[in-house]
Amino acid sequence: MKAQDYPRQVQELIARLKRMPGVGSRGAERHALWFLQHGRNDARALAEALLAAADEVGSCPQCGFFSQKGELCTACSDPARDGALLCVVEQPTDVLPIERCGTFRGLYHCLGGKISPLDGVLPEDLSVAQLLERVKKAPGCEVILAVGSDVEGETTALYLAEQLAQSDCRVSRLAQGMPAGAGLGQADAVTLMRALEGRKGL
């Protein structure tokens, strides 16, 4: 006698769900059973959504954010945006957090990563040449380096500042300091050091 298991298709579905980040064996099984018991239409709709996203979504040829395949993203094709303000981020996924803060009216440039020789990511793996090209086409623009404040992010920012030194543009970096709403007890030593260095007169 063989112990009974789920039908082949259910086992395959569980295996596929388990590949998603943060989904373990139990979670994948729970999801699969939910689709079978309550959500067959949901399963079909999610399948369609997955195929549409995988097949129809591409990268904006100008900034690298997600867009309809082969088309400019909504920011790059919006004439109301300020083309003289370029916000450089590591990943396309860094764009939405900035959009959601609601005050940035310029365009983006997604590098595709950060310089990290240990992980095999060198400057030529990032879209630095395209950035220099964009800056050349918008003389007098401001380039905001909105890369992370970890070691690789700082390295990337320094490298970009050097590369941009010959271009006709101002280069700025996101402020570092206390996060909003935090007490002194929650800030680590480096954050406090940066907050002290960057203190402002009132």
Place this chain on the structure above:
Amino acid sequence: MKAQDYPRQVQELIARLKRMPGVGSRGAERHALWFLQHGRNDARALAEALLAAADEVGSCPQCGFFSQKGELCTACSDPARDGALLCVVEQPTDVLPIERCGTFRGLYHCLGGKISPLDGVLPEDLSVAQLLERVKKAPGCEVILAVGSDVEGETTALYLAEQLAQSDCRVSRLAQGMPAGAGLGQADAVTLMRALEGRKGL
């Protein structure tokens, strides 16, 4: 100027992922971005697995466990199983935990729920008639009531025991007592009471 959002297909994918139980807005967004950035082939494979599961998996016409649509499940079609031992569970999802304990060699019967008038589930909503029919075809069999030990489970067990009283079968109920590996401190009062009631001579 409109704030930029993800392309329509990505928003749809996030909305679809969010319908899964236990997946919130942040998790759905993280999953969707993972599919776009690292897993386009994973997205297509998951879509196929979802469609296969939704379209090809049905219920075993005899016991109600998952099976290839229109076919008996692997337990019901296994001649090595003991047809005189029927384990009655609430849901198809209760079958695998019993299979995994590795000692049960009989067949299953999935009721499709438990009696719960407050939730509108009455005995006629469960596959009780089919159970009586199966018992009639296997005179002298044993019916193990493996429904939950909550109020609705107990109600369902009592109701089934009454219905089966006229049939030629023995009726048993899963033992209640201390969970394996637990100290007395972890057991609640009702569990301890049941464990005392059901104590066994050594």
